[in-house]
Amino acid sequence: MTTTAAYDEIADWYEGQFLGAGGDGHSDPLGLGDLIDDLLGEGTGTCLEIGCGTGIHAARVRALGRTPVGVDIAAGMLRHARGRLPVARADAERLPFRDGSVPAVLAAMVHTDMPGYPAVLREVARVLRPGGVFVHLGVHPCFCGGFADRGDPDAVVVRPGYLDGHWTTASWTDQGVRAKVGATHRPLPELLHAFLDAGLTPERFAESGGPTPVVLAARTRSAGPRP
Template sequence: MGVAAYDAYADWYEAYASDTANAYQTQVRGRLRDLLGAGSGSCLDLCCGTGLQAAELRALGWRPVGVDLSAGQLRHARPRLPVARGDGAALPVADASVPAVACVLAHTDVPDYPAVVAEAARVLAPGGRFVHVGVHPCFTGAFADRSDPERIVIDGGYADRERSFRAWSPHGVRVRVGAWHVPLADLLNAVTDAGLTLVRTAEAGVGPVPDLFAFLATRPN
């Protein structure tokens, strides 16, 4: 199993991210809600962290079950949903067994996100839904200076895929745990390479330039 970078920051993350009423988290939840839609049965909350999305999944009718690499994060998640410790790139879940998978704000936390998408596709039942909500691959990352929300400055680091601790804000997650970058083409190719069908995409954010990119993909019947 990979290294759990969040173990050292789980208490900090719980305090930092649990203001779920803020504008950013409201946008995140909105994309999750719109793309996943109502349903029943299990929804695998992939890289569930402290379980912040569990309430939204439940409100949609799903039964959230979380998987995360970090024991520290799962300690906070446990009161919010049933969880298992596991690697998103090698899920402890049977083939074709769940009707929905959601992965929220986590693709920059794994060294090989295409492997995680492939695992999501493997565990999805035919017709099942996979929803990804993540930081926008074009406008958010080590390569993007977002200090002026009206004028995002992108530098040549867009092409770099290695983990970086460079961040425009000294207050957020990235200066602590770092981030991998998945360029837009790599992200979308991961979906089709996994055999999923891209159904819908969305961009959103709190400023004029989107800082979130999300999509719904389904496993063909």
């Protein structure tokens, strides 16, 4: 896959430069850690992170009492992740887990890297226990993408293209991930319908980053009674 090769090529840059301090000490300007605390919350048992990358969220998940386990398709990223959590190289559309086997799943800033994200969500619903929690953190469909110019931090310019739904490497900056590997854009209703179509029931939503939101987050539940 093109995305796989691209992330393999940029893995060292991603870990050493894009994440700033790198690893568990990286800065968190988007408030992802707070979103994980709030939406995932304390619990026990396995928390499967799909598209775990270099594993930078593992410590946060572990601090909530959960056991982080990661899957990613890019071997270069997993090379950095192995020291932070148990990992497996796998396609998120074919997760190597039994039906109803995990109590929690996390996807953090990866849905634009997965053209088949609706199929990924169906896999999430398959491996979750009845009542299990799935937390999605992703770039905000309304304010991020090839159509959004974030060059002025105080005023995002949204140009035509939001409704198109497409893969692109277009970006307002050549210093970020998207200019290097591209991204798949889905308008907000399409993304939300993908949760529903997979059988995941939304419970809470949140936004972070500012002054115009960069992240849209959701906590959903699989069908069945809560554990």
